[in-house]
Amino acid sequence: MTGTGGRLLAISDLHVTHDANRPLVQGLRPGTDEDWLLVAGDVGERFADVEWALRLLSDRFARVVWAPGNRELSTRPDDPVQLRGGERYRALVALCRTLGVVTPEDPYPIWPGPHGPVAIAPLFVLYDHSFRDPPTLSVGEALLQAHEAGVVCPDEFLLHAEPFAGPADWCHARVRTTRARLDALDPSLPTVLVNHFPLIKEPTEALPCPELAQWCGTVRTHDWHRRYRAAAVVYGHLHIPRTSWHDSVPFQEVSVGHPRDWRHRADAVAATPRTVRLADPYR
Numbered sequence: 001m002t003g004t005g006g007r008l009l010a011i012s013d014l015h016v017t018h019d020a021n022r023p024l025v026q027g028l029r030p031g032t033d034e035d036w037l038l039v040a041g042d043v044g045e046r047f048a049d050v051e052w053a054l055r056l057l058s059d060r061f062a063r064v065v066w067a068p069g070n071r072e073l074s075t076r077p078d079d080p081v082q083l084r085g086g087e088r089y090r091a092l093v094a095l096c097r098t099l100g101v102v103t104p105e106d107p108y109p110i111w112p113g114p115h116g117p118v119a120i121a122p123l124f125v126l127y128d129h130s131f132r133d134p135p136t137l138s139v140g141e142a143l144l145q146a147h148e149a150g151v152v153c154p155d156e157f158l159l160h161a162e163p164f165a166g167p168a169d170w171c172h173a174r175v176r177t178t179r180a181r182l183d184a185l186d187p188s189l190p191t192v193l194v195n196h197f198p199l200i201k202e203p204t205e206a207l208p209c210p211e212l213a214q215w216c217g218t219v220r221t222h223d224w225h226r227r228y229r230a231a232a233v234v235y236g237h238l239h240i241p242r243t244s245w246h247d248s249v250p251f252q253e254v255s256v257g258h259p260r261d262w263r264h265r266a267d268a269v270a271a272t273p274r275t276v277r278l279a280d281p282y283r
Helices: 019-026 047-060 085-099 141-150 168-184 202-206 210-215
Strands: 007-010 036-041 065-066 118-122 192-193 230-235 242-246 249-251
Touching: 019 047, 036 047, 047 065, 047 085, 065 118, 141 210, 192 249, 202 210, 202 242
Parallel strands: 007 036, 036 065, 118 192, 192 230, 230 249
Antiparallel strands: 242 249
16 A cells, blocks of 8 residues: 555544444445545444444555544443443454554554645544533533533433543543643644544534533643644534634534434535545644
8 A cells, every 4th residue: 555646534423323324334435445534433322333334444445543432432221232431442442453443542644645644643532511601600500501401412321431430530531641642743743633522612613502512522622733733633423514724724524423414415425435634734
């Protein structure tokens, strides 16, 4: 693999537990033998679903890079694999390694293709309710406000954080670990940061229910696109595919979403991977 003629593609929120989404994933194919695919989480809700999709994609694309979403990390009652929290994440990493899929625990691969080289950094950073609005509310008050508005996130029941006290503590530990890895990168290399959640709060302003934002990231990553020379940031989770620019960096949401999300879209085929647009990180 020379990497000189391929494309850097990205997709997220495949949600293959939905029967209607599986044919979309089966239709995903590279345009060349050198295409890379970045998968920004929420592949599926059950362990076997994640394995099915990542195995299919890793057999087709030259390299697959995966960052976990809240759905992979959740433990549904109907999943035969009942691992929780850190144990579940480690099992997912081990699965990916058997498939040749790059995880947040592996060395960051270098994309050598057009506009490269850039370090592709898959991140595992959760949320800590710090995107709550207004920020003067306590976490408890923000959760109560959401519940009173009829907004309840399934993570409250399905996403376990053992050995941490909760997702916020797990998030803060992951922020520390990830910063150390990113700080150790060659400072001459630009990056593509791949995370399931947006690294900044601004994209959550497009959510139909503002109460949902508190489950969508952490303010502790607000400057990472500048600090780590991002040529692009790739994320999912919101199910609002678009590109927005912040500090001259393209933030690309690449989600497919649930069938109710993609069936009404007229702009493109629902499961078409987006080409990652790379900006000059030294502007």
